Amino acid sequence: MSTNHNSNVMGMNLSLSMSRREALRLGLFSTAGLLCADSRVLGATAAPPVTKALVSAPVKAKAKSVIQIFLWGGMSHNDTWDPKPDSGYDYMGEFKTAIPTNVDGIQIGELFPKLAKQADKYALIRSMTHRNNGHETAAYLMQTAHAPGERLAYPSVGAVFAQFKSKGYKGIIPPYVVLTRPQGRFSEEGFLGPRLKPFATDGDPNAARFEVEGVVSRGITDARQMARRELLGRMDTLRHAMPNNPQLAASEEAKQQAYELILGQGKEVFDLSKEKTALRDRYGRHTFGQDCLAARRMVEAGVPYIVINYPGGWDTHSNHFATMRRQCPQLDQGLAMLLEDLQDHGLLESTIVWCCGEFGRGPKVDWQPPWNGGRNHYGNVFTALVAGGGFKGGHVVGASDARAEEVKDRPVYPVDLLGSIYALSGIDTNAKLPHPMGLDAHVLPTAAEDAKSGGLLTEIM
């Protein structure tokens, strides 16, 4: 496909060489054809202020850790967890059947036989909506619940956990970990600054050795680590000349903490060879499966917030069905096993698992070139999966309409989903976030910001 830059250089707008993002902006390939960034115009008009909804719902905090599986790029909802087998070929494309689950009345897409056996453990929110079709803005919305384009760049939910959970957390693995790479769509720490940046592991947990960047190094023995640490202590002449400098003291303290991870027991959390081969096989010998296993080990170590950025992503404008056939079985295997294994370890009650993308994908297949059977960005309605940590399994929240194009009932907005996760984790959504300029910033939008809400997910809490 031609590039944005090319089309700029050649001054060709509205030509066939336009990028897909451009195409989407122009609404040519979007079935609804209505992109609306202005949240005040569409949707429920009588939405209660977010803060009020949250205040009125005292919830027992059960969750100690959160695993967020971020299906970045946006996973199709009607091919997966909101199938509409009666909507016809133009909507369902190659995946025509829905399969029953172990909960009566709940069906999911045919590519998820393993998750179908675990449906008692999770709830499906089939009425997620924010009506935003841009990757970065929708990703920001889903992970901050704040409207993009405000003056402030808010921190993501993981950074908020790191902010509020660091005090009670005594582990030496950073409180907010990303497997294995950051998204790069927006800066996760927002205005909270680099202290609350997620620790990205890098490496591949499915490799023979999971080389966590900075923690597990290649070819450096512990003896050599000790020797060169001792050398550095002797060679740091400036520090010896300024023993009372507060900045160097702060730096030294941070260095000690780093060494606890480099030389201490902490790094064993990342050593997946400590798990039984059979169990590793059941998670799936692929990066996502082993990501899930690494996430469970971090939950055992008490890490408050773990993100799995889905390797490869789900931005399937073209080659959609083949990609789904390849990736869904891995998602099915890893996620189903994660839920089962958390349960077996007695951790599911205290661990929230939530899984969705920044949006869904167009429920109507685009058969035209260059997509040739693809699905484009779609934020009007999509599905999120939540489990554990106080969320009740075996439920469906809300519904989309006959063709999964709009919310039919019980809209769930980003504030509702994140608000519920915060509530189950004991984080006050009205709490102030420290802003570098002292501006008034809160975990979730305040009533004055008039963010749309359908209320907390009380039906599954």
Added chain:
Amino acid sequence: MKILLIAVLGLASVLGGTAAPSTEQNPFESLSDPIPQGRVDKLVFGKLKQLGLQPPPPCSDAVFVRRVHLDVIGTLPTAVEAREFILDQAPNKRAALIDRLLEREEFATYWAMKWGDLLRIKAEFPVNLWPNAAQAYHRWILASLAANKPYDQFARELLTSSGSNFRVGPVNFYRAIQNRTPEGIATAVALTFMGTRAESWPSNRLAGLTAFFSQVGYKPSSEWKEEHVFWDPLGASAMPGNSAPGKAAVAAIGQTSNRVPELSLPPLTNRAPQVATFPDGTRITLPPNRDPREVFADWLITAKNPWFTHNIANRVWSWLLGRGIIHEPDDLRDDNPPVNPELLAYLKKELIAGRYDLKHLYRLILNSTTYQFSALSRSTAPEAGANFGSYPLRRLDAEVLIDALNQITGTTDLYTSPIPEPFTYIPEDMPAIAIADGSITSPFLALFGRSARATGLENERNNNPVPAQWLHLLNSSHIQRKLEQGPKMKALLDSRRPPAETIEELYLTFLSRFPTPEEMLNAKTYGLVQPAKPAKPVVVKKREDWVDLAWSLVNSSEFLYRH
């Protein structure tokens, strides 16, 4: 050129290898007493004396050559540059070096990076300039700095330009604002050119300023993401189908919606003449035949303006001395007085007399004994730091740090923008300080606190240490690979050279100075096992021991901090 370089290197190592000049008590300070040179020093020394604080001695030549390179051009001196400067016997060598550095190409590169933070050059979220516009904006800033454009003119052009965001760089000032309403623009103008935070103003003052920016129009062209910024007195860009302040112009075009766009501003035709109020309280009726932005700019850039010159004089001082005379440098207000009002007044006077030639101000500050103080403070009292009683330690900026690591090891890093697709890559040999657009980045830059360029605040760049940064420096494959495989490291650690020479070259390359005798001994003996038979001479150091030595220098405070 290369041959010459090698020849100089060879000659220099003969000179230095035999007798490292060590007139200093420690490698960081000179033995001479601190002597006030000019008015800057008189005012600083006077204040220190008043507080009963002892000024520290001047820094050593070795510290100076490194410090002034990092502060003026954001680039480490090479081993050759460091050695030549240290061995140079000319009495005015510091002043001469300052003059040379102010003319180096990297001067404009480095300060365009600084201005890029304050002017928010970022293609993507949350500023959303778009790549072509970010590049045009940066090019204009770079050219202005390279030409040493007087600062008042620089500010005026940023405030009054009209035209395409792709072709007229400075119009992007009005686009690099998250909240593109007249009030949002006024807030950004107050922060950038007055160094004050409108959030803490009385609301009527902000309203008065807002009026000057109520006629800024934005309109898209048929070129993808092109947008014109222009004086729009009739509110044409608020008409349906056009775009207006506060609306994402580009996103609005072509949307298939039956909804008639709301007017964000009432049309200005047939309205009574608008009244605006300057932040000093002076009221003015906006003339109908003049762009109000010009009216504001003319008020702003005069010598009498109580904010404009103060702000830039204070900022330049803070950039070189780590702390403003008013601190923070972008928080000027009545209840945040300058610690040394005479000093600020003097800098202001010099700037006006020099017709806003910023290099004149740099030169004045850099040549002062105050700037050249040792970093080894003689006092732990907070007043000492606040009154510039020593040179303050500051960790290298993320971009400067990675450039330094790449320079000493002969390696490069990859910088990309994750959006828009296809990903943006920049040439392999481009240093990080030269990256135009805050959206073009690397994991290292993000980890080490590069500015997110979302707000234009000075403190958006964060150089405070966190453990994850240490994990990266101490133990990442990224840094380890540079030290093990970097071509310059391979040349440096050539096993045919006597160890003492290699060690000296390592010190000059990494720390811009000769090793002390103690360091030389430590370096020589590291990794050597005591031979079983003492008579047998010690064998050569293993390669990994050399790498460890280089690793320890990279992780030393001296490498990581401006000092």
